[in-house]
Amino acid sequence: MRINLKVWRQARPDATGRLVDYTAGDVSPGMSFLEMLDVVNEGLIARGDDPIAFDSDCREGICGTCGFLVGGIPHGPDPGTTICQLHMRRFKDGDTLTLEPWRARSFPVLKDLVVDRSAFDRIIQAGGYTSINTGGAQDANAILIPKTVADKAMDSAACIGCGACVAACKNASAALFTSAKISHLSLLPQGQIERHTRVVRMVERHDAEGFGSCSNEGECEAVCPKEIPITNIARMNRDYFKAMLVKGK
Ligand code: SF4
Ligand code: FES
Numbered sequence: 001m002r003i004n005l006k007v008w009r010q011a012r013p014d015a016t017g018r019l020v021d022y023t024a025g026d027v028s029p030g031m032s033f034l035e036m037l038d039v040v041n042e043g044l045i046a047r048g049d050d051p052i053a054f055d056s057d058c059r060e061g062i063c064g065t066c067g068f069l070v071g072g073i074p075h076g077p078d079p080g081t082t083i084c085q086l087h088m089r090r091f092k093d094g095d096t097l098t099l100e101p102w103r104a105r106s107f108p109v110l111k112d113l114v115v116d117r118s119a120f121d122r123i124i125q126a127g128g129y130t131s132i133n134t135g136g137a138q139d140a141n142a143i144l145i146p147k148t149v150a151d152k153a154m155d156s157a158a159c160i161g162c163g164a165c166v167a168a169c170k171n172a173s174a175a176l177f178t179s180a181k182i183s184h185l186s187l188l189p190q191g192q193i194e195r196h197t198r199v200v201r202m203v204e205r206h207d208a209e210g211f212g213s214c215s216n217e218g219e220c221e222a223v224c225p226k227e228i229p230i231t232n233i234a235r236m237n238r239d240y241f242k243a244m245l246v247k248g249k
Pocket of ligand 2 (some may be wrong): 082
């Protein structure tokens with residue numbers, strides 16, 4: 001296949017970016033999207049040009065490092081799929097694809113398709129932990145947790161912190177990410193300590209980082225490669241108001 005690319009090129013955070021045309025020739029349908037970009041980059045390096053910068057690590061859909069917009073859609077057109085797991089068989093010979101970095105004030109562009117997502121780290125630092133003395137390894141049955149609760153917590157913990165939810169949201173809200181990180185602790189007995197301070201600190205950090213408010217558009221859930229449900233946001237809001245009531249007493 002031959003694929004036409006329009007790629008956002010931006011040399012530095014303070015440089016002016018622009019879309020640049022490239023052609024990816026000899027693309028096999030079995031290639032992953034990032035392998036296709038690797039081949040384009042090999043051609044650029046051979047010509048002495050600067051390769052296209054993009055993030056990746058595991059290339060297995062589990063680390064959350066990769067992510068950019070393909071035709072305006074975070075992680076591309078396949079639902080429940082990270083860009084590293086997207087394959088070229090999804091596209092047709094002669095397609096033109098526009099690749100852009102996440103667009104959000106709180107995720108400044110570092111270079112080309114790479115953005116700074118350290119705001120997510122600071123939200124986690126604000127409260128995404130439990131202060132418990134775990135001691136030695138316990139018997140697995142020492143704290144009984146109903147399977148439905150464990151499953152819900154696990155579903156929330158599946159968030160890989162990629163940032164697609166922010167990129168899809170018209171408010172650039174990180175409510176889905178923040179609520180998933182709060183839920184996977186608040187649903188479990190081990191997360192009850194600091195439950196109230198956690199939600200307040202993480203929501204306040206979210207706002208301080210410049211992310212917008214959630215207005216229930218659902219775009220975040222639609223593009224999330226881990227299909228994190230927006231019911232997490234409702235749980236976070238309930239917990240936040242409860243925490244404010246407790247604080248007010
Ligand atoms: S909620 Fe989904 S889209 Fe958002 S950071 Fe987590 S995995 Fe990525
Ligand atoms: S590179 Fe790890 S999730 Fe895509």
